[in-house]
Amino acid sequence: MNTVKIGIIGTGYVGLVTGLCLADFGFQVTCGDINGGKIEKLDQGEIPIYEPGLEVVFDRVRKLDRIAFTCNCEELIRNNDVIFVCVGTPPKEDGSADLTYVWDAARTIGRTIESYKVVVDKSTVPVGTAARVQSIILDELRNRNLVCDFDVVSNPEFLREGKAVHDFTHPDRVVIGSNNDRATAIMKKIYNPLKLNEVPFVITTPETAEIIKYASNAFLATKIAFINEIANLCEAVNADVQKVAKAMGMDGRISPKFLHPGPGFGGSCFPKDTRALVRIAHEHGVEQLIVSSVVESNEQQKLRMVRKIKEAFEGNLEGRIITVLGLSFKPETDDMRESPSLVIIPELIRAGAFVRTFDPQAMPEAMKALKDHEKFISYCEDEYDACRNAHAIVILTDWNQFRRLDLDKVAALMKGRNFFDLRNLYDPEEVYNMGFQYEGVGKTLAAHLKGLDRQEHPEQLEFRAR
Ligand SMILES: NC(=O)c1ccc[n+]([C@@H]2O[C@H](COP(=O)([O-])OP(=O)(O)OC[C@H]3O[C@@H](n4cnc5c(N)ncnc54)[C@H](O)[C@@H]3O)[C@@H](O)[C@H]2O)c1
Numbered sequence: 001m002n003t004v005k006i007g008i009i010g011t012g013y014v015g016l017v018t019g020l021c022l023a024d025f026g027f028q029v030t031c032g033d034i035n036g037g038k039i040e041k042l043d044q045g046e047i048p049i050y051e052p053g054l055e056v057v058f059d060r061v062r063k064l065d066r067i068a069f070t071c072n073c074e075e076l077i078r079n080n081d082v083i084f085v086c087v088g089t090p091p092k093e094d095g096s097a098d099l100t101y102v103w104d105a106a107r108t109i110g111r112t113i114e115s116y117k118v119v120v121d122k123s124t125v126p127v128g129t130a131a132r133v134q135s136i137i138l139d140e141l142r143n144r145n146l147v148c149d150f151d152v153v154s155n156p157e158f159l160r161e162g163k164a165v166h167d168f169t170h171p172d173r174v175v176i177g178s179n180n181d182r183a184t185a186i187m188k189k190i191y192n193p194l195k196l197n198e199v200p201f202v203i204t205t206p207e208t209a210e211i212i213k214y215a216s217n218a219f220l221a222t223k224i225a226f227i228n229e230i231a232n233l234c235e236a237v238n239a240d241v242q243k244v245a246k247a248m249g250m251d252g253r254i255s256p257k258f259l260h261p262g263p264g265f266g267g268s269c270f271p272k273d274t275r276a277l278v279r280i281a282h283e284h285g286v287e288q289l290i291v292s293s294v295v296e297s298n299e300q301q302k303l304r305m306v307r308k309i310k311e312a313f314e315g316n317l318e319g320r321i322i323t324v325l326g327l328s329f330k331p332e333t334d335d336m337r338e339s340p341s342l343v344i345i346p347e348l349i350r351a352g353a354f355v356r357t358f359d360p361q362a363m364p365e366a367m368k369a370l371k372d373h374e375k376f377i378s379y380c381e382d383e384y385d386a387c388r389n390a391h392a393i394v395i396l397t398d399w400n401q402f403r404r405l406d407l408d409k410v411a412a413l414m415k416g417r418n419f420f421d422l423r424n425l426y427d428p429e430e431v432y433n434m435g436f437q438y439e440g441v442g443k444t445l446a447a448h449l450k451g452l453d454r455q456e457h458p459e460q461l462e463f464r465a466r
Pocket of ligand 1: 009010012013014015032034038073086087088089101104122124125157158159160268269
């Protein structure tokens, strides 16, 4: 394989980013999907997801004629040497990963291949999936009375939505789980541009690679759930969680990342991957007590946010207008999968509230996800429009444009004065001085005032002493 040709099965967030970035590395790539609408859009030069920076890569590789899109996955498999499987692995009712799409892709590969292929599992999949993909392909080959060489490699993806292009091209590590030197060499060749940039490679078995992905996501989710619980304690004792997190993060063994409290984690990965890890371990007779608690703690955190809002209105939200700023699970994405807003907004509505909301990108997706509640939600033109006549404002997602609201304007538009900063974006004192009742997560006004450090803010302490 002098010039490796790459086929991608599943052109969602991961498949599209992988395909476009590998084309940008210089490979000829074909992205396939069973969703005809998606492929049609891509063929016409339209990206079906919001992902900053992706358009630039898309335009570049299209101009160079390095990317193609197709619904014909059989042809894609026949015409390419390395087949990346990037299909979804959504959660089932019991929390385990639904692997239907992975098995479908494996069967199609087994029914189609005629020459050596490297089949790469990039989807997040339970331990043992690479082995099962191998046996499905072998079964299909047996049905065809064909002997054909192939290898299955596990190559989990760690990109973050919103920063996907950067993460794909500047990963902390590339994990290659392979049982075969030939396949490993091909994978190294594909990722060689990263190796040249001194990105470390972890070469291991498929089983270890599969666990690395779940363990990494579960650990990050654990950090978030942990700091959320510490934040809840801070509220009870008038301590400032941001100072706690800052000081904790100064310890090199801990690191400051993923220590930001909020309304609970969401997205297409952490919730489903934590639940799946618990199931996988259980099926192997091993309990994951820590990760089980993380799943429960995260559910509780979302409901705690609802209680916080209700308590400000003595438990009665009947007829109250609540402004919700931000719907996606994090900024810079339109992805609504498992966003905390999907729990918090319906709960507010159930308690009698009417919601006015704005999100810079996620409103079309949110309208679909919150369809059952559409009578009680107004999707607004911008953040200020959303504040009209509101009794309370709730910042749910930390989009940059919500970080410096014109509070004079907000106050003039609102009826009430409750300000729930569920991402801790604001200085509590500043918001309080504008006439609002401020509530953050793990950060009360009292704690903030008590904790002002003489060296950091001598003028404020002097002012208060007068
Ligand atoms: N989204 C992320 O941030 C992220 C990050 C790392 C890993 N992952 C993992 O990557 C995998 C894909 O996630 P995603 O967010 O890209 O999912 P997605 O739902 O955005 O995309 C999956 C795509 O696969 C297509 N598909 C399903 N079956 C197919 C088949 N048989 N043939 C061709 N196409 C098929 C679907 O139509 C869809 O377009 C998941 O396992 C996920 O856990 C996701």
